[in-house]
Amino acid sequence: MDCREVVKIENLNFSWDNNRLALENVSLGIHNCEVVCIVGPNGGGKTTLLNLMLGLIKPSSGSIKVFGETPEKSRYRIGYMPQYLKLDLQFPLNVMDVVLMGRLHCGFWGRYSRNDRIIAERVLDEMSVADLARRPFAELSGGQRQRVLIARALACEPELLLLDEPTANIDPGFQEHFYDKLRELHKRMSIVMVSHDVGFVSSEIDTIVCVNRQVVVHKSTEITADTISGIYGYNVKIIDHTQDLSAIHKNRHQQFHHHEGCSHD
Amino acid sequence: MIDFFTSLNSPALSFLKYAFLIGIFGSISFGIIGTYIVTRRIASIAGAVSHCILAGIGAAIFCRQQFNLTWLHPIYGSIAAALLSAIIIGLVSMYAKQREDTVIGAIWAIGMAVGLLFLAGTTGYVDVDAYLFGNILLVSKNDFMMTLVLDIIIVVPLLFFFNNFMAVCFDDQFAELRGIRTKLTYMILLCMVALTVVLMVSVIGIILVLALLTLPAAVAGHFTRRLWPMMLLSALLCAFFTTGGLALSYHVNLPSAPLITVLAGITYLSVLAIFNLSQIIKRKKRESGKK
Numbered sequence: 245m246d247c248r249e250v251v252k253i254e255n256l257n258f259s260w261d262n263n264r265l266a267l268e269n270v271s272l273g274i275h276n277c278e279v280v281c282i283v284g285p286n287g288g289g290k291t292t293l294l295n296l297m298l299g300l301i302k303p304s305s306g307s308i309k310v311f312g313e314t315p316e317k318s319r320y321r322i323g324y325m326p327q328y329l330k331l332d333l334q335f336p337l338n339v340m341d342v343v344l345m346g347r348l349h350c351g352f353w354g355r356y357s358r359n360d361r362i363i364a365e366r367v368l369d370e371m372s373v374a375d376l377a378r379r380p381f382a383e384l385s386g387g388q389r390q391r392v393l394i395a396r397a398l399a400c401e402p403e404l405l406l407l408d409e410p411t412a413n414i415d416p417g418f419q420e421h422f423y424d425k426l427r428e429l430h431k432r433m434s435i436v437m438v439s440h441d442v443g444f445v446s447s448e449i450d451t452i453v454c455v456n457r458q459v460v461v462h463k464s465t466e467i468t469a470d471t472i473s474g475i476y477g478y479n480v481k482i483i484d485h486t487q488d489l490s491a492i493h494k495n496r497h498q499q500f501h502h503h504e505g506c507s508h509d
Numbered sequence: 510m511i512d513f514f515t516s517l518n519s520p521a522l523s524f525l526k527y528a529f530l531i532g533i534f535g536s537i538s539f540g541i542i543g544t545y546i547v548t549r550r551i552a553s554i555a556g557a558v559s560h561c562i563l564a565g566i567g568a569a570i571f572c573r574q575q576f577n578l579t580w581l582h583p584i585y586g587s588i589a590a591a592l593l594s595a596i597i598i599g600l601v602s603m604y605a606k607q608r609e610d611t612v613i614g615a616i617w618a619i620g621m622a623v624g625l626l627f628l629a630g631t632t633g634y635v636d637v638d639a640y641l642f643g644n645i646l647l648v649s650k651n652d653f654m655m656t657l658v659l660d661i662i663i664v665v666p667l668l669f670f671f672n673n674f675m676a677v678c679f680d681d682q683f684a685e686l687r688g689i690r691t692k693l694t695y696m697i698l699l700c701m702v703a704l705t706v707v708l709m710v711s712v713i714g715i716i717l718v719l720a721l722l723t724l725p726a727a728v729a730g731h732f733t734r735r736l737w738p739m740m741l742l743s744a745l746l747c748a749f750f751t752t753g754g755l756a757l758s759y760h761v762n763l764p765s766a767p768l769i770t771v772l773a774g775i776t777y778l779s780v781l782a783i784f785n786l787s788q789i790i791k792r793k794k795r796e797s798g799k800k
Contacts, residue, residue: 261606298686319686326682335548335679336734345676348687356672380734400687 247277250404250434251297256306258292266292270306270459276404276434278450279426283439288456290438294406297436298324310404320349323402323433327409328389333382339392340377343368346399367398372421386413398429405429407437423448513756525759527653528645528712532751535656535709538663540744542705543726544736545698549678552723554699557613558594559706561620562715565590566640567627574631583640584655587710591703594620599699603692643714643766645755652711659708663701674698675736712751717770721747724773728780750776 251274258267267289274280282290295301296308299315310318323346346367347360368374371391376384384392390413397405414422426448429435452462517526546555569586572578594616601612628635639647667674673694676684681691706718713721729742754769761768 300682300685320688322686324683324686326680330682331680332548332550336730336736336739337675337679338735341675341735342679344672345680345683345687348672348676348684348689382734396683 247275249273250276250311251436252307252309252312253296254307256296256303256308258289258296258301258303265457267296267455267459268457272453272459272461274434274436274451274453279430279448280436280451280453281439281449282436282453282455284455286440290440290455291408293453293455293459294408294436294438297406298322320400321403323397323400323405325390325393325397325405325407325410327412328386328393333389335382336380338378338380339368339373339384340364342381342392343377343396343399346396363401364395364399367395368392370398371395371425372418385415387415387418390414391418402433404434404436407435409439410437411439513759516759523650524645524648525755527650528648528765529752529755530653531648531656531709531712532755533748534653534660535712536744536748536751538660538705538708539721539747540725540729540742541664541667541740542702543722543743543747544729544740545674545678546702546722547726547730548736548739549698551699551702552719553610553613554595554598555702555706555722556719557598557617557620558591558699558703559715559718560617561590561594561624562587562707562710563590563624563640564620564627565624567624567631570635571627571631574633582651584652584707584710587707588704590620591707592700595699595703596696599696603695639714640710641714641716642764643710643712643717645712645758645765648711656708659704663704663708666697667701670694671737709751712755713766713769717766720770720773721750724777725750728777731780731784746773746776 251272253270253272256267256270257265259265270293282293284290292301296303297310297315299310299319308315311321343364344356344360347356347363365374365377368377371394373388373391373395376388376392381389381392390410394407394410397407411419411422426435430448450463454460454462516522517529519525546552565586565588566583567586568590569581569583572586573581598609598613598616601607602609605612625637628637636644638644673684673689676687677689677691677694677698681695684694685691705722706715709718709721725743725746726739728746729739732742733739750769750773753772755765757763757768757772758765
């Protein structure tokens with residue numbers, strides 16, 4: 245896969261109604277050859293950044309381009325997985341109904357075609373939840389719901405996959421599987437995910453985007469405990485000491501020094 | 510009960526036949542829209558819209574008398590008022606940064622008040638109770654034809670765009686990303702709610718209509734966890750409640766609207782009680798099994 249820029253953000257500012265800047269002077273390029281993870285404290289602007297990429301909200305100033313176009317034009321090429329806690333879990337529908345939503349607008353009169361169903365079954369299989377297809381969405385465990393929602397995002401057959409907290413509530417058994425899946429999916433599409441989970445700094449992630457009103461980009465090979473504490477503004481315990489991380493610890497002296505942009509104010 | 514069904518054919522009791530038919534055909538819309546109201550949690554919007562109908566009825570009767578507009582049937586006023594209030598509530602919930610429930614409450618009360626003022630300004634006797642609680646003695650063939658027309662207007666788009674409506678109700682953000690005009694879809698849904706409320710005013714009245722919209726769907730929700738079976742079941746239940754209520758009222762000589770409501774309410778509460786009890790028993794069994 246040749247390396248091209250998928251998302252390009254230049255001098256972007258965003259504020260909600262109360263005029264406090266939620267994002268300040270953000271410039272960022274995301275390439276399709278890297279798996280990007282957006283991290284930062286709650287309320288730091290991670291989801292805001294994601295919503296800007298989807299075109300659900302518009303920047304107050306500056307520009308954002310996805311596949312060289314406005315996000316509204318490109319959103320068909322994006323597969324999005326929201327946090328499932330935002331959904332009404334009492335709503336009566338089964339797993340297949342949920343996944344087929346990824347095929348919306350393709351069918352005439354809002355009907356799903358035979359092909360739509362084949363694709364839905366394939367992505368369910370890919371996320372290893374094919375056996376749940378007829379189960380009510382409300383009866384699934386948190387981890388199963390998460391996988392179903394990833395499957396729904398994949399059903400869009402996207403070129404860019406946006407995942408909001410994909411590892412929250414996922415069962416530990418699937419976490420390992422999830423990284424493998426991620427590597428496999430990355431052959432086909434660009435991947436951007438959001439996580440507040442520091443332990444998730446995995447070997448599969450190439451680039452870390454730290455968001456706390458401002459944005460700083462790191463290559464994951466340069467991340468240390470200090471970097472992360474800098475972002476969060478307090479000491480954070482890193483639970484997941486993967487081999488890669490301990491290797492990084494040895495090289496900590498070659499680190500970035502400028503994390504002011506990420507620090508708490 | 511057999512008496513009731515033979516009476517349906519009696520020419521002297523044609524209102525009973527039309528009330529029965531309105532109940533049966535109206536139930537199709539009530540089942541579908543009621544399911545959306547319960548699952549999307551917009552019962553209070555339906556309540557506000559139904560009470561605003563009084564303003565439309567009052568205005569229609571007032572104008573008919575003042576300006577001698579003989580064609581102005583109260584149902585036209587009902588439809589206009591219901592649609593207007595639904596659109597106002599929809600716009601407020603989408604765009605204005607107000608507390609939605611407060612706005613709904615305000616529109617609810619204003620609608621009733623305006624209706625009462627119009628009726629007070631109308632000279633001569635107007636039977637307000639007939640509109641508030643329904644009166645099947647006044648049901649005519651025209652009412653039935655109107656019900657059929659509204660039924661078709663409501664059901665056809667909802668069936669064609671079933672998947673779109675489901676997606677917008679479940680996850681409007683995702684639906685928006687798939688290119689569905691979610692705000693328009695939601696607004697259409699609210700307008701359908703408004704038309705549905707008008708549909709059975711003559712049988713159930715504007716105060717008790719909320720029970721017939723929500724209770725069948727609430728009962729159905731206990732037996733199925735998918736949208737379309739829930740719609741089907743609540744339509745059947747709705748038809749059963751209206752028919753049962755009419756038959757009861759025929760036999761015990763009491764007003765039909767409260768009987769329909771009580772029938773639906775008792776069924777709902779019984780189902781709720783049975784489900785909760787059975788869950789408690791299951792839990793107890795599991796606990797004793799562990800020991």
